[in-house]
Amino acid sequence: MSEPRTGRRHLLLGASALGLGALAAPPVLGQARPFAGQTLNGAAFQSTFFEYLRAFFPEFEERTGAKLNFNTQAFPVYNQRTDLELSTRGSALDVINVTFIYSGRWIGAGWLTNLSEFVNDRNRTDPAWDAADFVSGAQSAMQDARGNTYGFAWEAGAMLMAASRADLIDQAGKAMPTTFDELIAACDAVQGKENMSAFVADQLHHWNWIPYLMGHGGKVFRDPPGNLTPELATPQAIRAAGWYAELLSKYGPSGVLSFSDDQAMRTQIAGRANFRTQAITWLVPLAKHADSTVKNTVRYALMPAGPQGNFPGSNSHGLGIPVGSRRKELAWEFIKWALSKEMLNRIVETRGYPSVCRRSVITGEAFKQAMTLNGQDVASLYLQVLELGGRSGYMKYRTVPVFPQVGDTINRGIARIATRQQDAQASMRQAQQDAIQVLQRAGVTLDAN
Amino acid sequence: MATNTALARERRFIQILAVVLAALVMAPFLWLLQMSFKTNAQVFQFPPPLIFTPTLENYEALWTSGFRQSFVNSLVVAGAATIAPMLLGVPAAYALSRWQARIAGTFSLWILVSRMAPPIAFTIPYFLAYRHLELLDTRTGLVIIYMTFNLSLVIWMMRPFFDQLPRALEEAAWIDGATTAQGFFRIILPLSAPGLAATAILCFLFAWNDFFFALILTRTEAMTAPVAVVNFMNYEGWEWGRIAAGGTMVMLPVLLFSLLVRKYLVHGLTGGAVKG
Numbered sequence: 013m014s015e016p017r018t019g020r021r022h023l024l025l026g027a028s029a030l031g032l033g034a035l036a037a038p039p040v041l042g043q044a045r046p047f048a049g050q051t052l053n054g055a056a057f058q059s060t061f062f063e064y065l066r067a068f069f070p071e072f073e074e075r076t077g078a079k080l081n082f083n084t085q086a087f088p089v090y091n092q093r094t095d096l097e098l099s100t101r102g103s104a105l106d107v108i109n110v111t112f113i114y115s116g117r118w119i120g121a122g123w124l125t126n127l128s129e130f131v132n133d134r135n136r137t138d139p140a141w142d143a144a145d146f147v148s149g150a151q152s153a154m155q156d157a158r159g160n161t162y163g164f165a166w167e168a169g170a171m172l173m174a175a176s177r178a179d180l181i182d183q184a185g186k187a188m189p190t191t192f193d194e195l196i197a198a199c200d201a202v203q204g205k206e207n208m209s210a211f212v213a214d215q216l217h218h219w220n221w222i223p224y225l226m227g228h229g230g231k232v233f234r235d236p237p238g239n240l241t242p243e244l245a246t247p248q249a250i251r252a253a254g255w256y257a258e259l260l261s262k263y264g265p266s267g268v269l270s271f272s273d274d275q276a277m278r279t280q281i282a283g284r285a286n287f288r289t290q291a292i293t294w295l296v297p298l299a300k301h302a303d304s305t306v307k308n309t310v311r312y313a314l315m316p317a318g319p320q321g322n323f324p325g326s327n328s329h330g331l332g333i334p335v336g337s338r339r340k341e342l343a344w345e346f347i348k349w350a351l352s353k354e355m356l357n358r359i360v361e362t363r364g365y366p367s368v369c370r371r372s373v374i375t376g377e378a379f380k381q382a383m384t385l386n387g388q389d390v391a392s393l394y395l396q397v398l399e400l401g402g403r404s405g406y407m408k409y410r411t412v413p414v415f416p417q418v419g420d421t422i423n424r425g426i427a428r429i430a431t432r433q434q435d436a437q438a439s440m441r442q443a444q445q446d447a448i449q450v451l452q453r454a455g456v457t458l459d460a461n
Numbered sequence: 462m463a464t465n466t467a468l469a470r471e472r473r474f475i476q477i478l479a480v481v482l483a484a485l486v487m488a489p490f491l492w493l494l495q496m497s498f499k500t501n502a503q504v505f506q507f508p509p510p511l512i513f514t515p516t517l518e519n520y521e522a523l524w525t526s527g528f529r530q531s532f533v534n535s536l537v538v539a540g541a542a543t544i545a546p547m548l549l550g551v552p553a554a555y556a557l558s559r560w561q562a563r564i565a566g567t568f569s570l571w572i573l574v575s576r577m578a579p580p581i582a583f584t585i586p587y588f589l590a591y592r593h594l595e596l597l598d599t600r601t602g603l604v605i606i607y608m609t610f611n612l613s614l615v616i617w618m619m620r621p622f623f624d625q626l627p628r629a630l631e632e633a634a635w636i637d638g639a640t641t642a643q644g645f646f647r648i649i650l651p652l653s654a655p656g657l658a659a660t661a662i663l664c665f666l667f668a669w670n671d672f673f674f675a676l677i678l679t680r681t682e683a684m685t686a687p688v689a690v691v692n693f694m695n696y697e698g699w700e701w702g703r704i705a706a707g708g709t710m711v712m713l714p715v716l717l718f719s720l721l722v723r724k725y726l727v728h729g730l731t732g733g734a735v736k737g
Contacts, residue, residue: 059696083681086692092676096588104592274699278505293697303502 045077047342054082054346056109056331057090061166064363065350072349078342082107098123101336107343110163110332115153116237116411118332124162125333130344131161141348142372149401150328150369153411157237163330164351165369169291170397171223171315171324172390176280176288176298178311180205188313192227192255195287195316199263202286210263212285214276217426218419220289221256222409223325227318228252232409232418234459240412240451241459244425245437245444252318254436257429263287269427281306289315291327292394296366299385312390314397326401327410328369371395414454421446490712496705504701519706527681528707531689535669536714538600538685542607542668543661549608550615551657555645557616558623569620572613580610580673591678598680606678607668614667615660622656623649658725662718669715686711 056062062084069080085093091111097104098118110118118124130136131143143164150165175181175188184201187194199210213220222232230248234241243249260268265285268276277294279285283305288295298310315324331350333343349355356373359365364382373379374395383391401407409415425443428434434442451458484491496504498515523529557569587606588597596602630652631644639647650657675685690707693700719726 057696058692086694087696088694089676089688089691093680096584096677100585100589100592102592104597272699274701277698278501282502282505282507284507297698 045075047339047345048077050077050339050342051079051081052106052339052342052346053104054080054107054343055090055094055105056082056084057087057111057329058084059167060363061359061365061367064359064365065355068355068358072346075349076342076345078345080346098334098336102334103336103338105334106337106339107346108332108334109166110154110330112153112169112327112329112411113416115163115330116415117413119154119156119162120413123335125335125337125340126160127162127164127332127344127347128160136341136344137348141352145353145370145372147369147371147374147395147398149326149398149407151330152401152405152407153328154330154332163332164347165328165330166351167293167367168326168328168369168394168398169293169367170326170394170401171289171291172295172393172397173287173289173313173315174280174295174298175286175311175313176283176306177202177206177208177286177309179309180208180286181311188311189287189316190313191316192224192318196259199259199287203263206283208283209265209268209279209285211259211287212264212268212271212276212279213260213288213290214271214273215269215423215427216273216419217256218415218422219325221252221422221426223289223315223323224256224318225249225252226323226406227316227320228255229318229320232415232422233412236408237412239459240414240456242418242444242447242451244422244447245441250436250440253426253429253440257426257436260426261430261432269430289324291325292390293367296383296385296390300364308386310386312385312388312393314393322400323406324397324400325410326397326407366394369398414451414456417450417454418447421450493705493708497702497709499702499705501700501702504705519702520710522700522703523706523710526703527684527692528686528689528703528710531684532686532710534600534683535686535711538603538607538683539665539668541600541604542611543664545604545608546611546615546664547657547661550612551619551650552645553612554616554619555623555649558620559628569616572616575609575613584673584677587674588677597678598682598684600683602678603668603675603683603685606674607664607671611664611667614663618660618663619653619656622653626652655725658722662722662726665718666715669711 062082066082069082072078073080084090090109091114094105094108094111095114095117098108099121101123110124131141137143143161146165147168149170150168151161154163154165155161173188178188180202181188181198184198184205186198186201189195189198202208203210225231225248228248228251230246230252231243233239234243265279271279273290273294276285276288276290277297280288280298281301281304295312298304298306300307304310315322331347333340333347337343351370353370353372356365356368356370357376357378360368360373360376360382361378366383368374368379374391380389380391383389383394421443424446425439428439428442429436433439448458497519498517499513500516500518503510503513557565560568591597591602596605626649630648634644634648635641670687671685672687672691675683675688679685679688686707690704690711693703693707
């Protein structure tokens with residue numbers, strides 16, 4: 013039996029391999045537990061993603077030596093608290109959720125750390141992490157006008173159409189609608205069948221109505237984010253508002269104008285309403301929720317297109333670092349770990365998470381399997397919508413800091429028409445006036461006409 | 462005889478009307494209560510079933526979640542924010558009531574000023590000060606805030622009660638050798654019991670029901686029950702059963718407290734309205 017010999021050649025080879033390995037690995041990972049003793053304070057709104065991710069937190073703590081203190085709160089509670097924390101440049105939080113509707117305000121005010129500096133620094137980020145892998149539609153809300161990135165998306169809401177009882181549509185001899193006219197025809201055909209309303213939506217008209225507005229050739233602002241002159245009283249906007257209000261009042265269940273997201277989803281799950289156009293997060297439960305009575309009859313499709321094209325809404329929420337954080341390096345390690353291809357693939361494989369934003373994961377087998385709903389490939393529909401939003405930039409209106417206030421005027425405008433308090437023309441003129449007032453109060457310069 | 466029958470009929474009509482009105486007023490609470498005993502699927506059944514198999518799963522979920530700690534926080538904070546202002550404010554109200562100087566009125570008005578500004582005006586200063594003092598997310602921080610608001614309420618509620626009590630009572634006690642403090646504690650306070658009860662309830666209610674300051678100044682450790690209930694509104698779906706159970710639990714202590722001191726409450730709220 014011969015003894016293993018360590019010759020000079022072996023020693024040289026070993027030393028070379030060690031040297032190459034040290035060069036290839038980012039320095040921070042070269043150290044053993046580089047963040048030992050530090051605590052990372054994070055916050056986000058409650059979502060299944062963070063619930064799933066939490067199960068892997070011990071791995072991050074083991075790898076870095078840091079302790080994770082990550083709190084999740086209800087959506088409105090989180091936004092209120094974080095907005096205050098950021099506006100006072102606090103250091104209580106190191107990693108936060110960059111909420112879509114606040115991203116313009118938070119980035120514009122300089123309250124978030126420029127992550128492009130971290131991504132472009134090889135010492136901090138291994139190029140294999142592949143920042144370009146995030147779908148452009150999801151990332152557009154996380155960037156400023158110069159293209160700097162302030163967050164990486166963990167969730168994307170891509171607006172699709174779902175029919176909870178596609179069997180009723182088949183029975184009526186109709187197909188899944190691809191145009192606005194076909195949607196009305198399909199609603200006519202299934203309205204009242206088996207005590208179901210043909211259409212349901214929640215009360216956030218400033219999200220649900222805009223794709224219909226754009227499909228009719230209208231827009232919210234003249235040329236966002238540079239020119240925020242509202243365009244709510246144009247002939248196209250008036251026509252779109254009247255059309256959508258009619259859709260709600262004629263085909264919606266009673267009380268539809270006050271429905272929350274959840275109520276609308278529950279109505280579909282219970283088989284009380286058929287069509288809905290909404291972000292995928294609210295449509296997947298039709299096929300997967302334990303309480304769903306429509307698992308075997310649900311069908312998905314792209315949003316129907318209007319005379320001027322198809323503009324399905326898309327949004328995203330990301331992870332970012334407050335500018336006041338004192339542990340930015342650790343926060344970046346967390347973001348890299350949480351949104352790595354490996355971690356996202358694990359979450360998709362183990363929990364079937366439906367809203368990931370990395371192209372390589374979306375096009376992967378695990379995601380396709382998780383998003384094959386009632387025999388239908390919904391993953392490809394999801395990717396199409398995200399890419400559409402990223403390419404054409406039509407979602408820019410949604411992240412301007414003043415949109416929430418303008419959105420309120422839109423909500424009121426649609427509600428006035430649907431409740432027959434005003435006709436479409438009068439109501440949208442009122443909405444236009446209200447929007448102008450709101451914008452002027454916010455100090456926004458508007459065009460004279 | 463006919464008059465008696467008409468009177469009886471009228472009385473019965475009024476009684477039925479009272480029951481109907483009470484049911485209407487109570488309807489939101491009763492709806493919430495029955496929702497708290499339903500599963501999420503039952504909550505969304507249409508038409509809503511009036512007879513169903515009740516479940517305690519929502520209450521069990523509250524007990525095993527962070528809501529339990531938030532409920533304790535609410536009890537501690539609201540209790541302290543009632544007791545402390547009462548201890549400070551009641552003697553202050555008595556002193557102001559017996560103060561003969563012309564400045565006493567102006568002084569009282571300044572005390573009331575703290576309640577005139579909208580709470581939102583104090584948010585940022587409180588938030589910044591608390592962050593500096595490390596009082597964010599602490600029960601102490603919340604108690605201090607509620608105390609500042611409740612103190613003026615106590616003084617303004619209790620002063621008219623003391624005003625209406627004849628000075629001759631204290632003077633008689635003093636003649637009998639009682640000190641000022643003894644006169645206050647042994648003669649005046651027992652006579653002001655309805656006022657004390659009504660004031661304590663209002664203080665408790667203010668602290669118990671507050672959402673705004675608890676939302677802004679707490680995170681996880683000192684979160685109170687009203688904020689914890691909102692936490693059942695998840696991004697991907699609301700937990701309606703738990704929201705209803707949490708809402709019921711939030712109402713429960715106030716209801717019990719009010720029932721216990723009901724007798725004093727009515728007297729306390731009307732007492733002091735007419736002097737003498």
